Amino acid sequence: MPRETLTKDQIIRTAVDLLDDEGLEGLNMRSLGKRLGTVATAVYWHVKNKDDLVLLAGDRVWQEIELPDLAAVDWRTAATRMATGLHAMLARHPWLVQAFGSYVFYGPGKSRYDDHSLAVYEAGGFAGAEADRAAGAVFTFVLGNAMGTAAMASLTRRLGRGGGNPGELLRDVMAKATEIAMPFPRLRSRLIAPGEYGEAPEGTFEHGLQALLDGLEARLAARRVATGRSTTPAEN
Structure with a gap:
């Protein structure tokens, strides 16, 4: 061309x-x-x-991440959708998770997401640095959860480049990891059940995200009680 x-x-x-x-x-x-x-x-x-x-x-x-309409949903629903959308995007493009260790990403696509994320937490009642911290906490949680998928994708490619069958080589790696973990009782009890070593239970991401949002919502509620307010700015 x-x-x-x-x-x-x-x-x-x-x-x-x-x-x-x-x-x-x-x-x-x-x-x-x-x-x-x-x-x-x-x-x-x-x-x-x-x-x-x-x-x-x-x-x-x-730019693949859909931004929820804050006029149509409450802040917590919007925060959940944005975090879930980010998690799905990182799963589709696991190289981006790896790149965060070496690159500082910026541009209209990321700015679009970051700006709307701040708007979500401001709608919930966070302001200034509080909104920054809330958005940052959720972002780092999502990024951390995506690391496993990114690491597995990278490992599979690396094993494939070394020759042989990547699936068989990966099973060998996981078997060695399992063997080392077996003497530890809590790990052993989980390894006996169906699944692979290091595999998180189904729904772990969703559970963690909602627990994190529970904590943020509790902080808002505590502040409203302390200041004698019964509603957030978005509810007035």
Whole structure:
């Protein structure tokens, strides 16, 4: 594809697909150019380097998250939907979780999400730094929960590149982890039940998210009692 017909949007979309398939370690200009049907040098007419491309791809996927209408739902429902949407997006693009260790993401896509997130907690009654802390606590909880999926995707790719059957190699790794954990009674009792070592019970993310929101809501309620207010600003 000649550089005159190649667009920045095409490059970013193709980079996202490549990252989804190969992870951060599989992204390079040569592989990207091959997917685009062009030479690597043509890509440099539109993006500066690999780091720039990762930032652009990262910002693109943030735009996949649907933002709830605060005029139609209460703040807690909105917070749940945004956190669930973020969690689903990170599951679709596990490379983004890995990239948080090396990149500071910014751009219109992430700004759109962050701004609406602050609006959600302000609607609940948090203000200023309180809203920042509430949004930050939920964000880091979601990110932490997505790390397992990202790590497993990275491990599977790495085992596959080493030769052999990735599924069999992964089972060997998990078997070794299970063997080491068996002497520990609480781990052993869980390993005897169906499932794999390190596998969280079904509904763990949803349970943790609601527990976190329970805590935030309790703080709002305690403050209303302390100040003699019975309603939040959104309820007035």
